[in-house]
Amino acid sequence: xxxxLSPLPALFARVALLCACAITLSAPIAQSATPRVHAIxxxxxxxxxxxxIPRGNVxxxxxxxxxxxxxxxxPADARIWEGDSLTVYAGLIDALVMPPAPAPGFGGGPFxxxxxxxxxxxxxxxxxxxxxxxxxxxxxRVVESLPMESSQAEALRAAGFTTVQYAxxxxxxxxxxxxxxxxxxxxxxxxxRADVAQVIGMSPGxxxxxxxxxxxxxxxxxxxxxxxxxxxxxxxxAARRAGTERVAENLAWDALQPVISGQQxxxxxxxxxxxVLQAAKIAREAGVSATLVxxxxxxxxxxxVAATGRPMIVPxxxxxxxxxxxxxxxxxxxxEELRHWQAAPGNxxxxxxxxxxxxxxxxxxxxxxSFRGNVAKAIARxxxxxxxxxxxxxxxxxxxxxxxxxxVIAPGAVANLTVTRGALFAENSKVxxxxxxxxxxxxxxxxxxxxxxx
Numbered sequence: 001x002x003x004x005l006s007p008l009p010a011l012f013a014r015v016a017l018l019c020a021c022a023i024t025l026s027a028p029i030a031q032s033a034t035p036r037v038h039a040i041x042x043x044x045x046x047x048x049x050x051x052x053i054p055r056g057n058v059x060x061x062x063x064x065x066x067x068x069x070x071x072x073x074x075p076a077d078a079r080i081w082e083g084d085s086l087t088v089y090a091g092l093i094d095a096l097v098m099p100p101a102p103a104p105g106f107g108g109g110p111f112x113x114x115x116x117x118x119x120x121x122x123x124x125x126x127x128x129x130x131x132x133x134x135x136x137x138x139x140x141r142v143v144e145s146l147p148m149e150s151s152q153a154e155a156l157r158a159a160g161f162t163t164v165q166y167a168x169x170x171x172x173x174x175x176x177x178x179x180x181x182x183x184x185x186x187x188x189x190x191x192x193r194a195d196v197a198q199v200i201g202m203s204p205g206x207x208x209x210x211x212x213x214x215x216x217x218x219x220x221x222x223x224x225x226x227x228x229x230x231x232x233x234x235x236x237x238a239a240r241r242a243g244t245e246r247v248a249e250n251l252a253w254d255a256l257q258p259v260i261s262g263q264q265x266x267x268x269x270x271x272x273x274x275x276v277l278q279a280a281k282i283a284r285e286a287g288v289s290a291t292l293v294x295x296x297x298x299x300x301x302x303x304x305v306a307a308t309g310r311p312m313i314v315p316x317x318x319x320x321x322x323x324x325x326x327x328x329x330x331x332x333x334x335x336e337e338l339r340h341w342q343a344a345p346g347n348x349x350x351x352x353x354x355x356x357x358x359x360x361x362x363x364x365x366x367x368x369x370s371f372r373g374n375v376a377k378a379i380a381r382x383x384x385x386x387x388x389x390x391x392x393x394x395x396x397x398x399x400x401x402x403x404x405x406x407x408v409i410a411p412g413a414v415a416n417l418t419v420t421r422g423a424l425f426a427e428n429s430k431v432x433x434x435x436x437x438x439x440x441x442x443x444x445x446x447x448x449x450x451x452x453x454x
Contacts, residue, residue: 036060036439037059037060037062037077037079038060038078038081039074039406040086040417040419041057041080042055042056042083043056043083044083044086045068045088046090048394048408048410049390049393055445057071057083058417059074060438062438065409065440075335083419085421087420087424088419089160089424090416091163091391091407092160093163093165093392093407094156094396095313095360096164096293097152097164097166097167099293104123129250130251131173131250133220135172135209135210137414138251138255138256139175142176143176143180143191146187146191147167153182156182157182157434160431160434161181161368164235165179165400167267171258172217172221173198173220174200175255176255176264177196177267178191178196179193180193182434183437183441184354184441190436192402192414194404196250196264197264197266198266200279201217202217202269218278218282222286225286227253228253228256231254234247240246259288260287262287262288265288265289266289266290266291268290268291268292270293276292276308277305291311292308292310292313293314293363296318298347298362305351306351312358314359316362316374316377317366317374318345319337319344321341322338345377345381347378348432358395372424372429373427374394375425385425388425393406393409396406415438417434418431419432419433420434431443
């Protein structure tokens with residue numbers, strides 16, 4: 001007699017297998033589709049420079065701000081974070097951040113120029129159809145070198161930053177920057193915009209590799225812009241006429257086509273106010289849109305700097321007090337060094353009074369956590385608090401093509417927030433947390449702060 005096996009065990013096994021496969025395949029999709037709804041309640045909210053809600057709510061959904069106001073309704077599915085005694089600002093934007101400088105001794109300036117601490121001279125043999133000079137690297141895309149070092153991102157967040165313009169450090173024509181959020185997610189989610197600007201360093205590195213002088217760097221810049229225009233015209237002419245010899249490929253010149261056509265700006269990094277003026281002159285000759293990065297001593301030639309009409313990125317890396325406790329050392333301190341130490345904190349106020357449009361950067365600072373303290377020094381020298389806030393929110397957002405999306409707290413804007421206990425630039429204020437794309441990142445333990453609740 002043949003016994004027929006019950007089909008139930010086999011059926012159950014098949015159903016279990018199908019369920020397991022469905023869960024495995026759909027988990028990432030379900031996770032990405034899960035709503036992320038948060039609300040900060042009863043906080044002081046600075047929606048933009050000069051615009052304050054004394055007590056209100058900020059509601060975020062799926063990485064965007066959906067409501068803000070004194071009576072902004074909080075959805076039933078939102079996780080609530082109490083904001084009593086806290087102030088909420090739009091996430092701060094650092095207009096120029098570069099990878100950490102290599103070990104001392106290579107040469108290069110604080111911004112990758114010709115002083116100690118910057119980029120080493122590029123002595124390697126170029127590979128591929130690139131420029132014959134290793135210092136001309138226009139084809140480089142910093143977005144391809146992400147993510148940035150976690151320690152650098154953490155330090156920037158601790159200072160209140162949520163977004164940076166990340167720029168390459170090496171070379172004269174260095175390549176293209178990217179606008180990057182400082183979230184804990186992948187580079188895919190953190191990149192706001194790739195290829196924001198072509199970055200140029202006025203000063204070369206030291207060494208025997210050309211260009212090894214400021215004069216050489218200026219010559220390289222001028223020739224590179226001329227070559228890029230020739231490359232454009234020669235290729236257009238070859239395309240129009242049959243039988244014309246083809247133009248050899250050059251990735252650097254090709255990468256500069258958006259610059260010379262006015263579709264992409266350049267960021268020109270100077271090591272002093274004279275280089276700022278020289279950079280403005282080169283940009284004018286080449287007919288390109290340029291943002292000038294100063295060195296903090298623009299007050300010395302403020303009339304000429306303002307006359308360039310170019311927007312600027314200005315550091316607050318103020319010099320330390322010269323060491324004069326020892327008589328021998330005191331005699332070695334130059335008068336110019338003493339004058340700059342005294343005058344540097346007043347540089348932002350001088351620029352603002354002259355009508356220069358500028359954003360602030362922490363670049364060049366030994367410790368980025370001192371950024372807000374240094375801005376407070378500038379405020380004490382006559383730089384208004386609203387202007388200081390604009391220089392790290394609305395102004396860099398406009399410079400970087402993210403106006404209305406970054407630098408403000410408004411419906412439709414990206415949910416990047418900086419939350420402080422105390423005013424942003426107050427002496428005893430503290431950055432408690434930042435929000436990046438609607439995700440909360442605690443940067444300072446605060447046992448007295450109200451906790452979030454469901």
